[in-house]
Amino acid sequence: MFAADYEEAPPAMSVPKPAQQPAAALAEQEFDMFADILAAAPVVVNDQNPSLIDNWDDPDGYYRLILGEVLDKRYHVYNNLGKGVFSNVVLARDTVDGNTDVAIKIIRNNDTMYRAGMKEIAILKKLQEHDPQGKKHVIRMIRQFEHRNHLCVVFEALSLNLRQVLRKFGKDVGLNIRAVRVYAQQLFLSLSLLRQCNIIHADIKPDNILVNEAKNVLKLCDLGSASDVSENDITPYLVSRFYRAPEIILGLPYDPAIDMWSVGCTLYELYTGKILFPGRSNNQMLRCMMDLKGPFSKTLLRRGQFSAQHFDVDKQVFLQQEIDKLTRNEVVKSVVITKPTRDLRQRLLSPQVLAGVRDEEERQLIHQFVDLLDKTLTLNPEKRITVKEALKHPFIVWSRTSSRASTETTSAAATTTSS
Ligand SMILES: Nc1ncnc2c1ncn2[C@@H]1O[C@H](COP(=O)(O)OP(=O)(O)OP(=O)(O)O)[C@@H](O)[C@H]1O
Numbered sequence: 001m002f003a004a005d006y007e008e009a010p011p012a013m014s015v016p017k018p019a020q021q022p023a024a025a026l027a028e029q030e031f032d033m034f035a036d037i038l039a040a041a042p043v044v045v046n047d048q049n050p051s052l053i054d055n056w057d058d059p060d061g062y063y064r065l066i067l068g069e070v071l072d073k074r075y076h077v078y079n080n081l082g083k084g085v086f087s088n089v090v091l092a093r094d095t096v097d098g099n100t101d102v103a104i105k106i107i108r109n110n111d112t113m114y115r116a117g118m119k120e121i122a123i124l125k126k127l128q129e130h131d132p133q134g135k136k137h138v139i140r141m142i143r144q145f146e147h148r149n150h151l152c153v154v155f156e157a158l159s160l161n162l163r164q165v166l167r168k169f170g171k172d173v174g175l176n177i178r179a180v181r182v183y184a185q186q187l188f189l190s191l192s193l194l195r196q197c198n199i200i201h202a203d204i205k206p207d208n209i210l211v212n213e214a215k216n217v218l219k220l221c222d223l224g225s226a227s228d229v230s231e232n233d234i235t236p237y238l239v240s241r242f243y244r245a246p247e248i249i250l251g252l253p254y255d256p257a258i259d260m261w262s263v264g265c266t267l268y269e270l271y272t273g274k275i276l277f278p279g280r281s282n283n284q285m286l287r288c289m290m291d292l293k294g295p296f297s298k299t300l301l302r303r304g305q306f307s308a309q310h311f312d313v314d315k316q317v318f319l320q321q322e323i324d325k326l327t328r329n330e331v332v333k334s335v336v337i338t339k340p341t342r343d344l345r346q347r348l349l350s351p352q353v354l355a356g357v358r359d360e361e362e363r364q365l366i367h368q369f370v371d372l373l374d375k376t377l378t379l380n381p382e383k384r385i386t387v388k389e390a391l392k393h394p395f396i397v398w399s400r401t402s403s404r405a406s407t408e409t410t411s412a413a414a415t416t417t418s419s
Pocket residue numbers: 001002081082083084085086087088089103105139155156157158159160161207208210221222223224
């Protein structure tokens with residue numbers, strides 16, 4: 001899904017909270033997962049004889065799905081799972097391997113997408129070699145094949161992505177802090193694997209994080225934008241906009257810290273149901289960031305290739321791009337930003353907000369969460385919390401010190417703590 005899809009989102013500050021559901025409760029709620037998927041993505045059944053069709057692709061090079069078609073002589077396609085820039089993803093039953101469900105990513109039919117698909121496969125292979133038992137919460141690739149000029153990549157099938165989970169269980173209010181903690185811990189484990197392999201994901205957001213049916217295990221997916229740390233070509237449009245780190249927009253050299261920033265934005269969204277920085281352009285994104293975190297340092301701005309597009313660097317003045325209400329022309333307003341105007345602690349920890357929280361322990365957990373969020377959202381990437389530090393943060397190691405949390409934490413979380 002594209003960042004542009006959420007452009008109409010309401011400003012992130014307008015939410016009082018919490019009416020939430022813990023991970024365990026989420027897991028207990030019974031609903032028909034396939035009915036949900038069917039409702040979300042209706043499949044057109046093509047009743048033509050497949051052998052009579054000579055154009056298998058739509059005008060954009062996506063494979064036209066035929067319900068009931070068998071791919072690679074073994075995968076019975078029976079549903080659509082999603083569509084992205086690179087591919088459409090289908091659900092199929094693997095008749096060779098015990099009729100298990102698999103997700104098949106059918107890459108669009110063109111050279112650029114093919115090359116991107118091959119790169120994604122190479123990165124997934126590297127990650128799997130370093131995590132042979134699959135404990136680090138990155139999607140498992142099973143194999144690849146080609147079908148009518150489309151590269152097809154077979155994955156373990158998971159259920160909803162976190163955007164769908166939010167829509168279903170936490171629309172506008174977000175998820176319970178204990179569920180967020182379990183998800184955060186697993187996300188940091190996935191970042192630790194990426195770090196170990198020198199890979200930057202570069203597109204972390206709720207859409208690219210899938211959960212199992214019980215919703216107590218998540219996996220990071222869509223490595224289609226991932227690259228080796230050595231490749232870091234400077235471009236201001238890497239990562240979906242709402243999750244894009246400031247160093248990308250400013251044109252600084254970047255590193256795995258950009259994924260930490262995206263995880264911070266994602267965790268905030270999971271907890272509040274709101275997008276943290278809903279900027280409609282890179283310029284607005286910078287304004288949103290400074291509203292929360294204060295001005296950028298001169299040193300940082302001086303190093304950025306694109307800083308001059310957004311700042312008068314010497315004067316430390318922000319050049320705010322706006323549309324004039326009367327003329328509809330773009331105008332640039334000089335704005336001096338001296339301190340933040342938004343306060344995460346006020347927003348998430350004020351007495352009114354915490355009044356609805358069940359017990360003291362949960363209140364403490366929320367305090368720890370806000371501390372961690374603050375550290376993931378440090379403007380200077382060199383000072384941002386690292387994965388190693390995040391995995392040791394009190395919010396993440398909470399279950400070891402709190403008996404109540406450990407009873408509520410799902411079995412999956414218990415496994416990952418020890419991995
Ligand atoms: N293994 C899987 N199990 C279940 N659903 C999946 C799986 N892989 C992908 N999906 C669904 O398909 C959607 C698109 O997948 P993915 O993001 O990998 O494709 P893409 O073409 O690379 O998209 P993007 O535009 O985000 O780059 C996901 O958001 C998810 O809902």
